[in-house]
Structures are given as C-alpha cells and as structure tokens.
Amino acid sequence: MEIQREKVLGLLLAGLLTSGCGNSTSETAIVGTSPVPASQFTFEEDPTPPVAFDDLVSALGNATLNQSAQNGVLANDLVYGGTISSFDSTGSQGGTLTLQSDGGFTYTPILGFVGTETFKYTLSNSDGDSTATLTLVSTGRGIFVDNTVGGGGDGSQTNPLNNLADAIAQSLSGDTIYVSAGDGLATGLSGNFTLPQGVDLAGEGAGLILGQTIESPGTPPILDGKLTLSGDNKVSGITFIGSEVTGSSISDIAIVENTFRNVDGTDSIELVDVAGQVVIQGNEFFQDNDVDSIYLTTFTNPASLDISGNEFGLISPGANGDDAIQVFVNGNSVTTAVVRDNVMNGGTGMERALLLEANDQSRCTYIAENNTGSGFSYRAIDVGSQESAIIESAVFRNNVLENGNVGLYVRCISTSQATIVAEMTVLTDASNQAVGVQVVDQASLALALRQNDLSNSGAEAAEGGGSRCRQVGRGNAVIRIDHGVRLRQFELGQGIAIRRDDGH
Structure with missing residues (x-):
C-alpha cells in the first residue's frame, strides 16, 4: 500500500509541473483534484505611502509671498492619492503660513525679519504618512x-x-x-x-x-x-x-x-x-x-x-x-x-x-x-x-x-x-x-x-x-x-x- 501511494503522489506532482508549461497545448488531468476558480483568490498590492520631499523657496522680508500650486510644496512630492493632513501655521521665526490643498501657499514673515524660516507639513494616505520641511530664505527686506x-x-x-x-x-x-x-x-x-x-x-x-x-x-x-x-x-x-x-x-x-x-x-x-x-x-x-x-x-x-x-x-x-x-x-x-x-x-x-x-x-x-x-x-x-x-x-x-x-x-x-x-x-x-x-x-x-x-x-x-x-x-x-x-x-x-x- 505504501508503494501505491507514492506512485499516486508522483503522478500528482508530475501533473502540476507539466500543466501549462511553455507553449504546450496539451492538458494534464490531475487524479483526485478539482481546479480552484480565480475568483476565489485575493490579490493585495504592496502598501504605498506618500513621499514628501523638502522644499527651498526664496522670500523677501516685509513682503507676502504667494506661491502657486505649480511651484508649491506638492510639485516635487509623490502623493499616491494622499492629502495634506497637517502643517505648521506658524514658522520657526514667527512668520505665518497658509497652505492650500493643492500645495500652493501664502507666506508672511514678521516685520523686519531677514534670514531662514522653516515650516513642516505632512502628507497622508491609507498606507501611511510622510513629513517634509518647507524652508524660506530671504537675504534682504x-x-x-x-x-x-x-x-x-x-x-x-x-x-x-x-x-x-x-x-x-x-x-x-x-x-x-x-x-x-x-x-x-x-x-x-x-x-x-x-x-x-x-x-x-x-x-x-x-x-x-x-x-x-x-x-x-x-x-x-x-x-x-x-x-x-x-x-x-x-x-x-x-x-x-x-x-x-x-x-x-x-x-x-x-x-x-x-x-x-x-x-x-x-x-x-x-x-x-x-x-x-x-x-x-x-x-x-x-x-x-x-x-x-x-x-x-x-x-x-x-x-x-x-x-x-x-x-x-x-x-x-x-x-x-x-x-x-x-x-x-x-x-x-x-x-x-x-x-x-x-x-x-x-x-x-x-x-x-x-x-x-x-x-x-x-x-x-x-x-x-x-x-x-x-x-x-x-x-x-x-x-x-x-x-x-x-x-x-x-x-x-x-x-x-x-x-x-x-x-x-x-x-x-x-x-x-x-x-x-x-x-x-x-x-x-x-x-x-x-x-x-x-x-x-x-x-x-x-x-x-x-x-x-x-x-x-x-x-x-x-x-x-x-x-x-x-x-x-x-x-x-x-x-x-x-x-x-x-x-x-x-x-x-x-x-x-x-x-x-x-x-x-
């Protein structure tokens, strides 16, 4: 009985290895098995969280900067269906930032400030988050x-x-x-x-x-x-x-x-x-x-x-x-x-x-x-x-x-x-x-x-x-x-x- 079972298992393995291989049009019957419909399989994509990259933008002291979406913070990011979930409305030097959903923004420094100011923002989707820094640099007023x-x-x-x-x-x-x-x-x-x-x-x-x-x-x-x-x-x-x-x-x-x-x-x-x-x-x-x-x-x-x-x-x-x-x-x-x-x-x-x-x-x-x-x-x-x-x-x-x-x-x-x-x-x-x-x-x-x-x-x-x-x-x-x-x-x-x- 043991020898007979090994022969059956061998036939099953051979059928699995030869069915659908190469360009063969032959069909191989597998004794004692039934095909599983594709609809019963579940396919899952790998998780794809967004990727936010840092931005560097020139600014002018005492002046409000209005940046369009074309040149906004999302222009260099990999969004993958994500959205801006949070951002700093007040910067590292007290300036203010209004960030639009399309990545455009408005920046106003405090009076007389000249230098570097930073704001962080976060992108999110169902697979994760990514945070980047917007840096604004002014060399004069x-x-x-x-x-x-x-x-x-x-x-x-x-x-x-x-x-x-x-x-x-x-x-x-x-x-x-x-x-x-x-x-x-x-x-x-x-x-x-x-x-x-x-x-x-x-x-x-x-x-x-x-x-x-x-x-x-x-x-x-x-x-x-x-x-x-x-x-x-x-x-x-x-x-x-x-x-x-x-x-x-x-x-x-x-x-x-x-x-x-x-x-x-x-x-x-x-x-x-x-x-x-x-x-x-x-x-x-x-x-x-x-x-x-x-x-x-x-x-x-x-x-x-x-x-x-x-x-x-x-x-x-x-x-x-x-x-x-x-x-x-x-x-x-x-x-x-x-x-x-x-x-x-x-x-x-x-x-x-x-x-x-x-x-x-x-x-x-x-x-x-x-x-x-x-x-x-x-x-x-x-x-x-x-x-x-x-x-x-x-x-x-x-x-x-x-x-x-x-x-x-x-x-x-x-x-x-x-x-x-x-x-x-x-x-x-x-x-x-x-x-x-x-x-x-x-x-x-x-x-x-x-x-x-x-x-x-x-x-x-x-x-x-x-x-x-x-x-x-x-x-x-x-x-x-x-x-x-x-x-x-x-x-x-x-x-x-x-x-x-x-x-x-």
Missing part, C-alpha cells in the same frame, strides 16, 4: 513706498511709507525699495537722493519679481530729482523727469526698463569711473537742452559694459539733443563695451548715435551691432584712440544708420593703435563722408570694410568723400575694402579719397 497713504507707515507691504527719503534712510545692503505709481505725481519723490551700496530701487513699471511675483508690473512712478548710486545697485521701472542717475567710482550697476525725460540740461545717465558689470537695458530716453542720454567713463579697474535694447529720441520735434551714447575708456582700464539692438531717432536734433573713445594707457574692445537710427547732425558713429591707448578690436556689424555729417569716423592720434572692422552695415545719406579716417603722429590703424552699403551726398561728394583717409606725420593707416562693399555718391566725385597733410 522690501521697503515699500506709496505716496497716496498717510504718514506713520513702517515700510512693509501692508503698511508702506509715503516718501522715498524715509525708505532710503532705513534701507540696508540687500534691501529693495519698491515704489508704487501712487498718485502719478512726484509727491514725496522729489529731491536729490543717494541710494546706499547694495540697495536696489524698483518702481511699479517693472514690478517686483524675485524668483516669483511680489508685485505685478504696472504704471511707473515719477521721480523728480538726481539719484546718486553708491555701487551694487539696480534701478528699474521708474520715470525720471528733469533728473539724472549719476555715480562716481562705483561698480556693478544695472539700470533697466526706465524712462528718462531730460528737460533741465543734465545727462540722463552719467557714471564716472565705473567698474565691474554695468548693464543699461530696455530704457527710453528723450533728449532736450543739448544733453547726452548715456555718458560712461572707466578709469582704473576692469569694466564690462552692456548697453542694449534702449530707445533714444527727442522730447519734442525740434528739440536740441546731443549724443545718444558716449563711452570714454581712460587711465589703464581694460574695458569691453557691447552696444546692440538700440534704436536712435535723432530727428536732426541729435548729434551722434555712438561715440567710443579710448585714452591714456587703456585697452578696450567694442562690439556694436544691430543698432538702427536716423537724423544725426554730426557723426553717426565716432570712434577714436589717443595717447598710447589700444583698441584691440572694434566691430561694427549689422547697423543701419542714416544721415549725419559723416557715417563712420575713425580717429587715431599720438601713439595709439586701433583695429576696426565694419561689416554688413548700412551708413546712408551722409552730408560729407560716408567713412572718414584720421591718423595723426605715430598712431596705427587697421580698418576693414566688409559687405557694407555706404553713401553720401553734398559737398564732400564732389571731393571724393565716399571714403576719406587723412594722415598727418608718420602715422600708419591700412584700409582694406573687401568684396561686397557698395560705395554710392549723389554728386560727381571719386568713391574713395586718401589724402596726406601735404595734399597728395
């Missing part, structure tokens, strides 16, 4: 100004000051002063102001956006008076009337998205001996009373200048302006200046679109491209070197400038050196030379003209002024005119004239 409110404000977003002087008085490095449009007048915003080092000034015209929107862009406030910068400043979203932005021996400046309306005979932006990164972008300039829009000088320290995306014009038809952009590189400074995507509408009342000059022992690199304009009474582009300065490279590319006494004028004096390329540039309707060159004393110039469209009309055309080179002394001028250059004159005369001081 917002100091808010609205000239329509009464006195006694503390400078917070909900209780602003009513004048700029008080805001500047309580500001510290790292702070941002925000000025709303207010009543649309310069009430509380008139006078001469000095912005401390490391303090930014933001107007409603640009809004207040620090990683996320604190205040949305709107109408710019009006400031009437001189604003002096101390260094490491950003100025944005302001309308300046009859006033200027100035500074001396400063570095790291950004002036963006402002409007300047000159009516008092001062330059719009006048920065002397600047260094570091200097950015002037997206501004509007309206000239009057024989003033420049941008006047920059460098002297001792390296500087990188970016002047781009600005618009220049006259405050009214017939107004008497001056140059749109002036850059003087002095001393032993090593400077790079990029001037691109600017629009200059001179209306015959603006003298020059661009004046670039290297002096003393300085070394500089210029790039001017994609600038457009018309209506210049003197020289559209004026570039020069003096003393022992070296213009290592000056490239003028894809510019379209009309009118002017001279389209492009190049000056090299004393022992200075310059390497200049003008390519794919249109300089049209100059009243004298389309291109004028002056090399004096022992100066050295290498000038290449490539694929330009150059034209002039008027007196110099009859003298061969399409391109004119004048040498005085032992200066060396090498002018290379490559294929693709088009020289046009509207009077009789030569396309190119090269003359020495003795008339030859």
Whole structure:
C-alpha cells in the first residue's frame, strides 16, 4: 500500500509541473483534484505611502509671498492619492503660513525679519504618512513706498511709507525699495537722493519679481530729482523727469526698463569711473537742452559694459539733443563695451548715435551691432584712440544708420593703435563722408570694410568723400575694402579719397 501511494503522489506532482508549461497545448488531468476558480483568490498590492520631499523657496522680508500650486510644496512630492493632513501655521521665526490643498501657499514673515524660516507639513494616505520641511530664505527686506497713504507707515507691504527719503534712510545692503505709481505725481519723490551700496530701487513699471511675483508690473512712478548710486545697485521701472542717475567710482550697476525725460540740461545717465558689470537695458530716453542720454567713463579697474535694447529720441520735434551714447575708456582700464539692438531717432536734433573713445594707457574692445537710427547732425558713429591707448578690436556689424555729417569716423592720434572692422552695415545719406579716417603722429590703424552699403551726398561728394583717409606725420593707416562693399555718391566725385597733410 505504501508503494501505491507514492506512485499516486508522483503522478500528482508530475501533473502540476507539466500543466501549462511553455507553449504546450496539451492538458494534464490531475487524479483526485478539482481546479480552484480565480475568483476565489485575493490579490493585495504592496502598501504605498506618500513621499514628501523638502522644499527651498526664496522670500523677501516685509513682503507676502504667494506661491502657486505649480511651484508649491506638492510639485516635487509623490502623493499616491494622499492629502495634506497637517502643517505648521506658524514658522520657526514667527512668520505665518497658509497652505492650500493643492500645495500652493501664502507666506508672511514678521516685520523686519531677514534670514531662514522653516515650516513642516505632512502628507497622508491609507498606507501611511510622510513629513517634509518647507524652508524660506530671504537675504534682504522690501521697503515699500506709496505716496497716496498717510504718514506713520513702517515700510512693509501692508503698511508702506509715503516718501522715498524715509525708505532710503532705513534701507540696508540687500534691501529693495519698491515704489508704487501712487498718485502719478512726484509727491514725496522729489529731491536729490543717494541710494546706499547694495540697495536696489524698483518702481511699479517693472514690478517686483524675485524668483516669483511680489508685485505685478504696472504704471511707473515719477521721480523728480538726481539719484546718486553708491555701487551694487539696480534701478528699474521708474520715470525720471528733469533728473539724472549719476555715480562716481562705483561698480556693478544695472539700470533697466526706465524712462528718462531730460528737460533741465543734465545727462540722463552719467557714471564716472565705473567698474565691474554695468548693464543699461530696455530704457527710453528723450533728449532736450543739448544733453547726452548715456555718458560712461572707466578709469582704473576692469569694466564690462552692456548697453542694449534702449530707445533714444527727442522730447519734442525740434528739440536740441546731443549724443545718444558716449563711452570714454581712460587711465589703464581694460574695458569691453557691447552696444546692440538700440534704436536712435535723432530727428536732426541729435548729434551722434555712438561715440567710443579710448585714452591714456587703456585697452578696450567694442562690439556694436544691430543698432538702427536716423537724423544725426554730426557723426553717426565716432570712434577714436589717443595717447598710447589700444583698441584691440572694434566691430561694427549689422547697423543701419542714416544721415549725419559723416557715417563712420575713425580717429587715431599720438601713439595709439586701433583695429576696426565694419561689416554688413548700412551708413546712408551722409552730408560729407560716408567713412572718414584720421591718423595723426605715430598712431596705427587697421580698418576693414566688409559687405557694407555706404553713401553720401553734398559737398564732400564732389571731393571724393565716399571714403576719406587723412594722415598727418608718420602715422600708419591700412584700409582694406573687401568684396561686397557698395560705395554710392549723389554728386560727381571719386568713391574713395586718401589724402596726406601735404595734399597728395
């Protein structure tokens, strides 16, 4: 009997091992057993609790931060059907947090707090919980100004000051002063102001956006008076009337998205001996009373200048302006200046679109491209070197400038050196030379003209002024005119004239 039972068990085991194996279509009967329907089995998933990850968000002192769900605390979490079951409504430094079910939140720090504040929140589902930390970091305060409110404000977003002087008085490095449009007048915003080092000034015209929107862009406030910068400043979203932005021996400046309306005979932006990164972008300039829009000088320290995306014009038809952009590189400074995507509408009342000059022992690199304009009474582009300065490279590319006494004028004096390329540039309707060159004393110039469209009309055309080179002394001028250059004159005369001081 024992042997017979072992045979039956063996057959049962063999049937279990061979039934449904591989791709076999055969069926194996199992003696003494019945199949169990699948409906009688219970399948259980492994437990999947949510996983919450820590979050790090930038904030601003004295200001309420509203964070959308897209960038909220759940954006980086594994929710698995869970919900926010609890959170700290009061943070580690006394600030308050309102956390929405979708992960968006509102954070308000206590007045004057700058630093790191943390809040914990917990995600839960039927399988478990997970807790993470929301960390908010501020490196400065917002100091808010609205000239329509009464006195006694503390400078917070909900209780602003009513004048700029008080805001500047309580500001510290790292702070941002925000000025709303207010009543649309310069009430509380008139006078001469000095912005401390490391303090930014933001107007409603640009809004207040620090990683996320604190205040949305709107109408710019009006400031009437001189604003002096101390260094490491950003100025944005302001309308300046009859006033200027100035500074001396400063570095790291950004002036963006402002409007300047000159009516008092001062330059719009006048920065002397600047260094570091200097950015002037997206501004509007309206000239009057024989003033420049941008006047920059460098002297001792390296500087990188970016002047781009600005618009220049006259405050009214017939107004008497001056140059749109002036850059003087002095001393032993090593400077790079990029001037691109600017629009200059001179209306015959603006003298020059661009004046670039290297002096003393300085070394500089210029790039001017994609600038457009018309209506210049003197020289559209004026570039020069003096003393022992070296213009290592000056490239003028894809510019379209009309009118002017001279389209492009190049000056090299004393022992200075310059390497200049003008390519794919249109300089049209100059009243004298389309291109004028002056090399004096022992100066050295290498000038290449490539694929330009150059034209002039008027007196110099009859003298061969399409391109004119004048040498005085032992200066060396090498002018290379490559294929693709088009020289046009509207009077009789030569396309190119090269003359020495003795008339030859």
